[in-house]
Amino acid sequence: MIQAAITSIGLQLLHFMVALASAPLLVGSTRFAKSRLQGRRGASPIQPYRDLLRLMRKETVLAHDASWIFRITPYLVFALMAAAAGMVPMFALDLPLASIGDLIAIVALLATARFFQALAGLDIGTAFGGMGASRDALIGSLAEPAVLMVAFAVALVAGTTALPAIVRFVLSGGVGVEVSLALALIALVIVAIAENGRIPVDNPATHLELTMVHEAMVLEYSGRDLALIEAAQMLKLLVFVSLIASLFAPWGLAVAADGFDFAELLGGMAVFVLHLLAAALLIAVFEVSVAKMRVFRVVEFLGAAFILAVLAVVFRFVTDVS
Amino acid sequence: MFATLAYDLSHMTGAMVLLAGFAVLYQRRLLGVLRAFACQAVAVAVAAAWQAYSQEAPHLYVTAAIALLLKGIAAPVALDRIVRRLDIHRTVETAVGIGATMLAGVGLVVLAVLLVLPVTISSAALTRETLAVALSVVLIGFLIMITRRNAITQVVGFMSLENGLVLAAVGVKGMPLVVEMSVAFSLLIAFILFGIFFFRIRELFDTLDLQSIESFRGERR
Known part of the structure; x- marks a missing residue:
């Protein structure tokens, strides 16, 4: 009994460490693959680690008008992202944290982080911060209904909103080639692109451009605060990638129901690395092949995600009657 | 898992057709509309x-070939040439905004599902779903014709409506090929007529926007 508790806590700690360690690598290898595809040499995939270290060592500069919201936001956002990352299966199933929060709880954690980030953007009172916050709120208000509909579609197929149970259901082969799941996958990918500020919606590589969203919001942060916010953003990408991977391609994850099985854990890790590499490559290929869209077209882009998710629910309803 | 594969795959292909219908609605450019329509075909x-494979009905291969050659390749290429020749590939003139039409499309899908399910409650699940999807595709074809003012998009709407009919026809067992052929050829004739009309309309009004025709009473300009 006690040993089981210890192993599950150990698994959760290992999970946290793997998540924190691999999030910068995901971003770094995405940038690396992208610059190679564009014919540049590109920074090495471990550059984000160096960036984070450098920011950590630098002094934090606070604006005169910064209130407590501005000061606590980096810690809060990072903590919320870490909590969300703790619930999503990456290399092993049955995390102890996963039992206290389902898909909807993960959506709520991400939404809370977004809320505080937007507040902090407004808090300083600069024009860029306010603009970024308002655009981020626009994207969020469109992305969240879509991601909730995706959660409902998946939950209707699997009969539960708890993530481990859904993954188990998919692993058991209970679903064939399901239309609802295909539609939900496309919708979730669109939402993930928008939520992470990847290219057709926002450009993560620019710092001073009128069209930027996330970078505009965090423009006033520096030093350790900025490092935390960047790390949270990297974790967010990791959360979405592993959410998509564990919902739609969970084969090979370690099912650690009965204690540690070392070989199985290693296999899960290998699958996890494979997922990350595939995600980095896919994101890079997608980003070099599309152009950034106008901010006002984002509404239609995310509207399409919402409609796909609604269709997924409708199709599930059709199938369910039979 | 493989026992339901036939069912799942036909469900999936039906959904792809419906999705391509939504893609037509989503496009802002005329060439994009044509490309999305080609995907649907x-x-x-x-x-x-x-x-054809799962029902072991070889004549459906002919239907597939007609759909692929006529609507997947010939019609989009021809329309593409017309669009380029008339130099109207800029934007789609919409009567209602794109977001609103997409929402209306979802409403139509729900309507189709609600209509078909009670009527066909006794038939097999596959037939029922195919009919629901096919009816949605037909309704979305109507929606394209209603909400897009350009004559080319009207033709695309008309042909995607016909795609819905084909989808319904192949989903039901025992549909004779004659029906299929006659539908396909009447479509071809309609397409040729439309092509002639494009140039006539263009000659008379200098535009393919059908709104300027609505108030036309026959007087010469």
């Missing part, structure tokens, strides 16, 4: 071919 061809 290819999806219909795949659906027909899959039905």
Whole structure:
């Protein structure tokens, strides 16, 4: 009994460490693959680690008008992202944290982080911060209904909103080639692109451009605060990638129901690395092949995600009657 | 898992057709509309071919070939040339905004599902779903014709409506090929007539926007 508790806590700690360690690598290898595809040499995939270290060592500069919201936001956002990352299966199933929060709880954690980030953007009172916050709120208000509909579609197929149970259901082969799941996958990918500020919606590589969203919001942060916010953003990408991977391609994850099985854990890790590499490559290929869209077209882009998710629910309803 | 594969795949191809219908609605550029329509026709061809294989009905392969050659390749290429020749590939003139039409499309899908399910409650699940999807595709074809003012998009709407009919036809067992052929050829004739009309309308009004025709009473300009 006690040993089981210890192993599950150990698994959760290992999970946290793997998540924190691999999030910068995901971003770094995405940038690396992208610059190679564009014919540049590109920074090495471990550059984000160096960036984070450098920011950590630098002094934090606070604006005169910064209130407590501005000061606590980096810690809060990072903590919320870490909590969300703790619930999503990456290399092993049955995390102890996963039992206290389902898909909807993960959506709520991400939404809370977004809320505080937007507040902090407004808090300083600069024009860029306010603009970024308002655009981020626009994207969020469109992305969240879509991601909730995706959660409902998946939950209707699997009969539960708890993530481990859904993954188990998919692993058991209970679903064939399901239309609802295909539609939900496309919708979730669109939402993930928008939520992470990847290219057709926002450009993560620019710092001073009128069209930027996330970078505009965090423009006033520096030093350790900025490092935390960047790390949270990297974790967010990791959360979405592993959410998509564990919902739609969970084969090979370690099912650690009965204690540690070392070989199985290693296999899960290998699958996890494979997922990350595939995600980095896919994101890079997608980003070099599309152009950034106008901010006002984002509404239609995310509207399409919402409609796909609604269709997924409708199709599930059709199938369910039979 | 593989016992339901036939069912799942026909369900999937039907959904692809419907999705391509939404893609037509989503496009802002005329050439994008044509490309999305070509995707829909290819999806219909795949659906027909899959039905031919799973129902062991070889004549459906002919349907698939007609869909692929006529609507997947010939019609989009011809329309593409017309669009380029008339130099109207800029934007789609919409009567209602794109977001609103997409929402209306979802409403139509729900309507189709609600209509078909009670009527066909006694038939097999596959037939029921195919009919629901096909009816949605037909309704979305209507929606394209209603909400897009350009004559080319009207033709695309008309042909995607016909795609829905083909989808319904291949989903039901025992549909004779004659019906299929006659539908396909009447479509071809309609398409040629439309092509002639494009140039006549253009000659008379200098535009393909059908709104300027609505108030036309026959007087010469």
